[in-house]
Amino acid sequence: MEFEQLSDERGPMPHDMLLTGQILGFERTPFGGGDPNDAARLSEAVLIRGGKIAALGRAADLRAEAPEAAQVDMGDALICAGFVDAHVHYPQTAMIASWGKRLRDWLETYTFPEELRFGDPAYAREIASRYFDLTLANGTTTCVSYCTIHPGSVTAFFEAAQARGVRAVAGKTCMDRNAPPDLCDTAQSGYDASKALIGAWHGVDRLSYAITPRFSPTSTRDQLAALGALWAEHPDCLMQTHLSEQTDEITWVKSLYPEARDYLDTYEAHGLLGARGLYGHAIHLEPRERDRLREVGAALVHCPTSNTFIGSGLFDMAARIAEGQRVGLATDTGGGSSFSMLRTMAAAYEIGQLTGTALHPAQLLWLATAGSAEALHMGGMIGNIAPGMEADLVALDLASTPAIAQRSARADDIWEALFPTIMMGDDRAVKQVWIAGRPA
Known part of the structure; x- marks a missing residue:
């Protein structure tokens, strides 16, 4: 040519x-x-x-x-x-397919030690480049990634995406408790660093920023409130986090936030519930949570290979679609066990069978393309x-x-x-x- x-x-x-x-x-x-x-x-x-x-x-x-x-x-x-992958952790590329842990143990044994390495900008660039090479080889052309606590991990990811011309979304993960000290920021520093990264990258070429509290257990109320304020200042940004992935995680959240009506309320009370919110996993939702997510038009992101690999549970796709939820599909690498959206579609089909609905091939392909694009509010551009x-x-x-x-x-x-x-x-x-x- x-x-x-x-x-x-x-x-x-x-x-x-x-x-x-x-x-x-x-x-x-x-x-x-x-x-x-x-x-x-x-x-x-x-x-x-x-x-x-x-x-x-x-x-x-x-x-x-x-x-x-x-x-x-x-x-x-x-x-x-x-393919549009709506929830990934590019820093977990090298530790994908790590054996045999529940969520909290998996974070402490595998994830946090690996994420500590991203304080080295050269290592962040190496993994970012590897991640995009692997995903492009599997047909993924847009992804939404958590980075690490380090602003340089966001820069490495966006630079690698920019070099390849791909459309990509990412954000600095914010945590100020229940993580190693060297992976914790504060409410103020998380706000300041995220705001600076929005100014540097959001809307540049085909790149977008997602405000990124990892999940309620690793953020104090002050940090969630600070990130909610940041989202209010930048409402065109996406916001990504985790919700109701495992039952023991929900119990942990209730112990940390006894005043909350449910897990979703820990976000809602701090300005982190909205139409441009991406809520990963969302398996074990209570009726009020489902109602509020639907009312605001937020997106639930189904991560089937991760949900089975880590033993989280079965997301009921048919029920969520029937009640009017917006749903995307994702690999959730490296909790997910494959970089391939084909494998992810296959896992979604298998989980559909276990929850009583055989998803049609058209529905699977739509979820991996147009459905995920709509979850990202990019349905007019990609998918x-x-x-x-x-x-x-x-x-x-x-x-x-x-x-x-x-x-x-x-x-x-x-x-x-x-x-x-x-x-x-x-x-x-x-x-x-x-x-x-x-x-x-």
Whole structure:
């Protein structure tokens, strides 16, 4: 492919590109009314201009519309929006798949010692680079990450994202108790450092900031209040935290906040409940919590591989969707045991089976793309292939292994052809990734 010798800070922008294959774009959510089979449409080709989707349709028609466009034929690969991972911990990259602990023990044994290493900026840069290399290889084009207590860990993450051109969200984790002293800030220093990072990074290129209290047990009331005040000052930022991941965690929260009505109230009382809030896990919610989360339009982020790996519980996707919750999907690396959103979709399907609902392949793919994008309030930019959307795309080989190939060969429609890749696929299924129309 040829490139013009001008354009943005990352180098020359590509000419118009005409990409052919099985182009899948959602026309509506596959949840709720209607047949999930009809939620998306396949096109022969997509025209990309200036890093955005210009048109979809018949290949011959788009060739006539843009005869000078570089043509890229992906054969019978399925081309969909790049995956959107709504909850990750990039500092846990090197410690993924650590054996056998409950949440608190897991934090103390594995997570906190690893996060202490991020006081070294060189180590933070090394892991940030490794994280993006791993996730891009798995087709993930947008992620939302917790960093560590160190502002330099945020800088390393955003610099690595910026170098690759990806859309990314992150924030400095704030903790002022129940963590090692060298991983604790204060209410004031957490506020000050977060505010400075918002000024440095929020809205720069394709980067956004998320105000990030780790969770109520590691923040005092003063710190939660300070971060709530910061969010009120910067309401266009996202806010990310953890909620009701494990039952013993909920008991711990009740002991630390005896005045709170429930776990969610520890955030709500301090200005940390809102439409742009991302609440990771949210498995064991009480009725009042579900009602308030729905009322404000906050997002619950389902982390299926983490929930099973750490033994947290089963998130009831069908029930949460039916009651009107906004839901995203995430790997939760490194509590989650895979960098792959394909594996994450498979785990979501398996948990759905255990909670009584077999999620349709269209619903799984929607959760990993458009659904997560909507959870991030970015549904107008990423997560789908439609005119005006940013051209973050992934091409999936639906016959990437002999086992997958022999099953998909029997498929009668695109969803039956895709499902074996969801259930058995890995990075071998990812033929190509494009970031804003550029090959990654």
